[in-house]
Structure formats: structure tokens, C-alpha cells
Amino acid sequence: MLHLERQFGTFAVLITVVIMFFGLVVFEPVITASDTPGKFSGVVAAAIASLGTYRLAASSLLWLFGRSQALRRALLGDAYIEGVWVGYYRHGDSERFTIETIDQKTGETTISGLEFDSDGTSRAHWSSESVFIDKRRRKLTYVYSCDVYGTSHQQNGIGSFQLYSSGKYPDRIDGYSVDMIDGQKDPNTEHKVSETPIPIEDALNRARAIFTNDA
Numbered sequence: 001m002l003h004l005e006r007q008f009g010t011f012a013v014l015i016t017v018v019i020m021f022f023g024l025v026v027f028e029p030v031i032t033a034s035d036t037p038g039k040f041s042g043v044v045a046a047a048i049a050s051l052g053t054y055r056l057a058a059s060s061l062l063w064l065f066g067r068s069q070a071l072r073r074a075l076l077g078d079a080y081i082e083g084v085w086v087g088y089y090r091h092g093d094s095e096r097f098t099i100e101t102i103d104q105k106t107g108e109t110t111i112s113g114l115e116f117d118s119d120g121t122s123r124a125h126w127s128s129e130s131v132f133i134d135k136r137r138r139k140l141t142y143v144y145s146c147d148v149y150g151t152s153h154q155q156n157g158i159g160s161f162q163l164y165s166s167g168k169y170p171d172r173i174d175g176y177s178v179d180m181i182d183g184q185k186d187p188n189t190e191h192k193v194s195e196t197p198i199p200i201e202d203a204l205n206r207a208r209a210i211f212t213n214d215a
Contacts, residue, residue, distance in 0.1 A: 066105040069195065073169065076104060079133040080169045081140065084198055086207035087190035094118070095212070098188060099203045109133060111142055111159075118212075120204060124148040129156075138163040140173060155179045161190070 065071055073080050082105075087098035095118040103110045111128040126146035133140055140161045147154055161175030171192040176185040193206045 062107065065107060072104055078135045078138065078163070078165075078170065079109075080104070081109070081133070081163070081173075081192070083192050083195040084203055085173070085190040085192050086203055086210065087188045088207060088211035089186055089188045091186065096123070097204060097207045097211070098190065099200060099207070100190065101197060109142075111144070113144075114200065116204060120201075122149065126157075133163075138170075140175075144177075146179065153181075155181050161188075 065075065069082070072082060081102050083102060085098075085100045085102065087100070089096050089098075097116045097118070098113055099116070100111055100113040103112075109128075109131040111131060113126045114122060115124040116122055124146055126144045129143045129145060131140070131142040140159070140163055142159045143156070144159060145154055145156050157177055157179040159175065159177040161173040163170040164172040164174065166172070172190065174189045176187045178185045191210055193203065193210075
């Protein structure tokens with residue numbers, strides 16, 4: 001996410017500037033009193049210290065980002081979609097449930113999903129190859145690879161969904177996925193049911209409660 005990388009870069013620069021400013025205040029008398037070689041060495045040392053401080057600040061921010069859900073919410077804003085999402089669509093006369101787990105801990109968004117028949121039989125699983133979130137248009141687009149059980153080949157496709165929020169962050173998406181093998185769009189609506197991983201059976205029960213009221 002370019003926006004997130006810019007935020008990390010800005011924060012890291014600010015931290016570096018503050019630390020180096022106070023460092024120069026402390027060591028300025030020593031540098032001023034030094035001879036020319038000593039001053040040159042001081043400049044080189046300051047440059048090396050600045051680079052090290054920047055790298056340390058950036059890596060520390062990324063470490064904290066990966067461990068603090070509150071920080072991820074604050075920095076990602078409308079692009080915060082981490083959690084477990086359940087969906088439902090009809091394929092002919094069959095009902096299909098989907099469970100997707102979205103992870104944003106590394107600063108990149110990854111999506112992994114499962115599909116089930118109405119009786120809970122697993123049909124397929126997929127994972128994202130690349131994900132793009134357009135905050136201005138409130139749109140989620142991703143490319144995925146999918147294994148459908150019972151077939152001999154892997155399928156690739158694209159998911160395209162609008163983001164909707166009943167609160168501060170997106171909690172519902174509506175759109176479709178299309179496999180490149182046949183070009184057929186499969187409409188799907190998904191609801192966010194948890195911000196942390198939950199057992200598959202719990203996710204299925206929540207999907208049934210939301211979409212069929214059978215739970």
C-alpha cells in the first residue's frame with residue numbers, strides 16, 4: 001500500500017529529525033571545538049547515525065503495526081478490512097457459502113477463502129495474488145488463484161467488490177468474482193463477522209444466520 005508506505009516514511013523521518021536535532025544540541029560543543037578532521041568525522045558520523053536511526057524507526061513502526069490492531073485501524077482508515085468475512089450466493093439450484101480471511105498485518109492486504117455447499121461440504125479454496133483497495137471509490141479488487149475440488153486444474157480469476165460501512169470501517173462488501181476459465185460472474189455479498197480468526201464451523205453458522213436464518 002503506497003499510502004501506508006508514505007505514512008511510515010513520514011513518521012520515520014520525523015522521528016529521525018527529532019533524535020538528530022537533540023543529538024546535535026548535545027554534541028555541538030564537542031564538534032565545534034574539534035579541528036577540521038574532527039569536524040569532518042563528526043559529519044560522517046552524523047550521516048551514518050541518521051541512516052541507522054531512520055531504518056530503526058521504520059522497522060519499529062512496521063513491527064508495532066503488525067502487533068497493534070488499533071494502530072492498523074488508525075492508519076488504514078477506510079481501507080481497514082482485516083478480519084473474517086462470510087458470504088452467500090446461489091449457483092443454479094445450489095446454495096453456496098464463502099468464508100474469507102483478510103490479513104493486513106504486514107502492510108499488504110492478503111485474502112484467503114473457502115467455499116462450502118449448504119450442507120457444509122467444502123468445495124474450493126483460493127488465495128489472493130494481488131489486492132488493491134481504492135479508498136476514494138470505496139472499491140476492493142483482487143486477483144486470485146483457486147482450487148476447485150474435483151477438477152484437475154487451478155483456476156485464476158478477479159474479484160470486484162464495493163465497500164460499505166454501517167460504522168467507521170467497512171463491514172459489508174457486495175460484488176462478484178469471475179473465473180478466467182469461463183468468464184462467468186458469480187455475485188456475492190459478504191459481511192464481516194469477526195476481526196480475528198474464528199473456527200470454520202462458527203463462521204458457517206454465522207453465515208447461515210445472516211443469509212438463511214437456519215442457524
